[in-house]
Amino acid sequence: MNKKRLLLAGLLIWLSAQVYAQENHSGDLLIKNAQVITITNGTLENTDVLVKKGIITEIGTNLKASKNVKIVDASGQYLMPGIIDAHSHLALEIINEASSPVTSEVQMSDVIDPFDISIYRALAGGTTITHAMHGSANVIGGQNVTLKLRYGTKDPNRLIMEEAPRTIKFALGENPTRVHGIGKNLQPRSRMGVEAVIRNGFEEALQYKAVWEKWNLEKQKKEINTAPPKFNSRLQTLVDILDGEIIVHCHSYRADEIYMLIEVCKEYGVDKIVFSHVNEGFKVAPELAKYTMGASVFSDWWAYKFEVYYSTAYNAAILTKNGVVTSINSDSDELVRHLYHEAAKTQRYGGLTDDEALALITINPAKQLGIGDYVGSIEVGKQADLVLFDKHPLSIYAIPQMTWVDGIMYFDRKSDQDDQRIKINIKRSPDPFRLSTGAHDCMQDVEMLFTDNYHH
Amino acid sequence: MKRQLNFLCNNRIQMKKLKILLWCCCFLLSQGLMAQIEGEVIKPYKANFLLTNAKIYTVTNGILEDHDLLIEEGLIKAIGKDIPHQNHSVIDCSGKSLYPGFIDSGTSLGIVEINSLTETQDYMELGKFTPQMQALTVVNPNGVAIPVTRVSGVTTVLTQPRGGYFPGTAALINLNGYTPAQMFGGFKGLIMNFPSATRSGSNDNRSLEDLEKAATKTLEEINALWEKAATYLAIKSKGGDMDYYPEMEQLSRVLNKELPLLIEVNAAKDIVSALEWIKEKDVKVVLTGVAEGWKVADKIAAADVPVITGPILALPTRDSDNYDAPYNNPALLQKAGVKVALRTMEAENVRNLPFNAGFAAAYGMGTTEALKAITINPAEIFGVSDKIGSLEEGKKATLFIADGDPFEPKTQIQQVFINGYRIPMTNRHIRLYQEFLDREMQP
Secondary structure (H helix, E strand, C coil): CHHHHHHHHHHHHHHHHHHHHHHHCCCEEEEEEEEEEECCCCCCEEEEEEEECCCEEEEECCCCCCCCCCCEECCCCCCEEEEEEECCCCCCCCCCCCCEEEECEEEECCCCCCCCCHHHHHHCCCCEEEEECCCCCCCCCEEEEEEEEEEEEHHHHHHHHHCCCEEEEEECCCHHHHHHHHHHHCCCCHHHHHHHHHHHHHHHHHHHHHHHHHHHHHHHHHCCCCCCCCCHHHHHHHHHHHCCEEEEEEECCHHHHHHHHHHHHHHHHHCCCCEEEECCHHHHHHHHHHCCCCCCCCCCCCCHHHCCCCCCCCHHHHHHCCCCCCCCCCCCCCHHHHHHHHHHHHHHCCCHHHHHHHHHHCHHHHHCCCCCCCCCCCCCCCCEEEEEEECCCCCCCCCEEEEECCCCEEHHHHCCCCCCCCCCHHHCCCCEEEECCCCCCCCCCCCCHHHCCCCC | HHHHHHHHHHCCCHHHHHHHHHHHHHHHHHHHHHHHHCCCCCCCEEEEEEEEEEEECCCCCCEEEEEEEEEEEEEEEEEEEECCCCEEEEEEEEEEEEECEECCCCCCCCCCCCCCCHHCCCCCCCEEEEEEEEEEHHCCCCCCHHHHHCCEEEEEEECCCCCCCCCCEEEEEECCCCCCHHCCCCCEEEEEEEEEECCCCCCCCCCHHHHHHHHHHHHHHHHHHHHHHHHHHHHHHCCCCCCHHHHHHHHHHCCCCCCCCCEECHHHHHHHHHHHHHHHCCCEEEEEEECCCCHHHHHHHHCCEEEEEECCCCCHHHHHCCCCCCHHHHHHHCCCCCEEEECCCCCCCCCHHHHHHHHHHHHHHHHHHHHHHHHHHHHCCCCCCCCCCCCCCCEEEEEECCCCCCCCCEEEEEEECCCCCEECCCCHHHHHHHHCCCCCCCC
């Protein structure tokens, strides 16, 4: 009897907790009197933004919301779209499958870690979407996954942005030639080999596609009764790239290798390509503007290895002024917390306007990830991924105050607790001390191949 | 010309004239070729400058509106209103601000060129006990990162070796000069890495007991070296005939207070141990790193030890810590009464020092204290506050002109002076911008 009661009481508490959670996670919201930085339609003074079920439904003045809708008074504060990071390794358990120069069968959606505290820290810096990428060990790496930072869930799949198209990681230059050429005496050992690996991959994919097409045709005509060709996930993914179903995000640094891949893509009819890091992109800015979906760069990283020695912090400004769709990415759990500051540096290095600078971390990366119709600006009909700053987000003194994903608040500076972990390992208490190294995460999981401490 | 040549060829006497003409042509041609070497090189130059009508952030005497600043012989000769000028190069600073050059109190600038290439890493020597290794010796005055850094208003940095218990001797350098000696900023300090009894990183599974043991063992080794240095010093001071022992020679300079000891220590528990360790030692000490200083700020303040901390744009040291702990750290230390200087620990991106200070300012420190943390505070910690760290008459003319708040990314740093030298406001990043912004030959 007592046990039953206890069970019933437990069930009731659980149910009410569920209802409570539902109420707090309805995605209904009214933000009043903000300076609304829309990105695509200028900055609107003292404006309200109404959100219903996670979608922006109205932007205007004196908007009213129904009862029980959370109202935020944002007088004197700045509201902008949630920041989007087009190159990240946040919330991933593993980054590199460095076993072959081509690993297009690998999926980063299989290794999402919803417990990564860095997710919360990114939210506290106004970032709401990250492009969780495979590392740069292979010429053709794994398939990436676009994440919405719905921190708190224990279900990895809840972090996946369903609307986002497929993307894949390519990598040129020193990293693949080091890992495979120097590390394993395998092609590619040089940038010549990098081109060959891509061409070989594409050609093999075309052959594979032809075999399947032939079999499908014959099957339709009922001419044959044979077993289908052997399915190959690696080659099928390459076929999907050639068919324009996957956006290529290519780790690259030097102008020559960028130009090489542009030429190869032109030859194979691949036009969905974004170049990432792309430190020497400024040298081939007109080509990037004409033939690609853009460039995603660092604000000021350079000289950490030879292929970035001839870089300039004016890269983003040169690219922008040449008409390249340009974004600024982090590639780091540290930088992802202040991409608004990284964007601001383009005002010192090249004098970009406020709108140009903020587009680098909102609508432009959204376009590069193929999600520009859903996020990246404050517009009616778009998803309510928002961040509120106390000062203009490009000021060094700006502090993010609140962050919403789908109209649900995931960060509030006023009620922020010290310990935001959702999984605590009691055996490792106190938790380990760690100094941030400022290193990129691109080459994680391949360090054991080398003797020196090389990360980038 | 061709017709003339044909005419000249008509007789032999005039052949000589032709030869002369040809030589003349060659000479003119070579002159023409020389003229084809384009590109003007602007060098730093020293002159007497009068900066007029500026808003002067003196740091030590508040903000002076609409004042002039006179630079002569590399020094700040005068600060005042309507300073008369003769033969001075006048720079109108109306609407502009003057700041003392910023000081980064911990970098590897000038001693590494490309960090992934071991051939260019000169900041680390073999062995754990190499206090005599001199960072100043390996400063490359022509490192590409130096002009990239100084146009940001960062004029002076501590550049330091890293490695074992005592990796070497750090040096303060100004970012202008053709030799390390010309760059030397008048301070050296001995680096010590304090042994850590804290679990570090996700792969460190040692028990707390094992960690303590390992740290104690290392500290015992350090103590043995320390005692040896004391003996060395005692014998030497009594005129003993010493063998060549550069390690002990250098460490003994800490014991006789010639050189301060810069103790790198970051975890809270280790900071407390370090404070305990220095208690019995009569030496000049600066704590560096101090990432978890905010947890033991009162103890550091009570010990009256200055702190060099940073980078501020860093991840929290523990997963359980608040996301903004590193941003708050300098403010919490300063408010507890600790003298705080900031550092980036960068090589090629020391130019981010003002932004690190800006974050410290935003997260509790305020702009006045954050400005001190990259000017007068490090100058005092390094014992060079009679020369740099503020805008005062008699100090070195190491300063810059900005069109606004130098912590704000939007602000442009317009002119930098180092020891009275007018620094060319260019570098490779800027030249690449100029070359590629509006490229010829479109696709």
